[in-house]
Amino acid sequence: MEATPLAIPDVLLITPRVHGDERGFFMESFNRRDFEAVAGVSATFVQDNHSRSARGVLRGLHYQVEQPQGKLVRVVAGEILDVAVDIRRGSATRGQWVSARLSAANHRQLWVPEGFAHGFVVLSTTADVLYKTTHYYAPRFERSIRWDDPTLAIDWQREAWCWGSQPILSDKDRLASDFHASEIP
Numbered sequence: 001m002e003a004t005p006l007a008i009p010d011v012l013l014i015t016p017r018v019h020g021d022e023r024g025f026f027m028e029s030f031n032r033r034d035f036e037a038v039a040g041v042s043a044t045f046v047q048d049n050h051s052r053s054a055r056g057v058l059r060g061l062h063y064q065v066e067q068p069q070g071k072l073v074r075v076v077a078g079e080i081l082d083v084a085v086d087i088r089r090g091s092a093t094r095g096q097w098v099s100a101r102l103s104a105a106n107h108r109q110l111w112v113p114e115g116f117a118h119g120f121v122v123l124s125t126t127a128d129v130l131y132k133t134t135h136y137y138a139p140r141f142e143r144s145i146r147w148d149d150p151t152l153a154i155d156w157q158r159e160a161w162c163w164g165s166q167p168i169l170s171d172k173d174r175l176a177s178d179f180h181a182s183e184i185p
């Protein structure tokens, strides 16, 4: 595997080694020893999540104020634009974001550390997104920042998924707070 730091260097783009042959392919989607040695991340994952969404569905931006979740995100069907926003108090890159296209075809993964808000939009007809988390889901601690916060000004690459329409959001995400009004850990 390779681990490439993005513009916020604690966020890593992980490229696993894919062994292709006439049967298809094989890859280690997670190897704790390599993740520590190559990515330099010592994380204990406690929960695996799987969501399926249609094109134009946007989930996020989510974080937990207590029990923050580091997330290792990958896609097993379709393609997403995955986004991580630095919300760490005192961080030099607080309020900045990075993104990466993750797909079943490119096998890439995004490591989103604790202290980041996370979200994604679906670029393909549907996408199945799998992610491991370092803390359990705790709805009482969960918070949302609005996806289109003008301060964050995230480029959601709308040309790839929307024909002038708005993203498909949950009620919770439709009511999400501005970044500046958010309760940052």
Ligand SMILES: Cc1cn([C@H]2C[C@H](O)[C@@H](COP(=O)(O)OP(=O)(O)O[C@H]3O[C@@H](C)C(=O)[C@@H](O)[C@H]3O)O2)c(=O)[nH]c1=O
Residues within 6 Å of the ligand: 049, 051, 059, 060, 062, 063, 069, 071, 118, 119, 120, 137, 170, 172
């Ligand atoms: C996130 C989550 C949700 N749920 C339940 C709550 C609810 O009834 C249903 C759907 O939940 P949500 O609408 O919050 O799902 P979703 O909008 O997909 O939330 C996820 O978004 C991405 C971007 C993340 O980063 C995740 O951490 C998580 O916040 O699933 C769990 O049981 N466990 C979980 O870990």
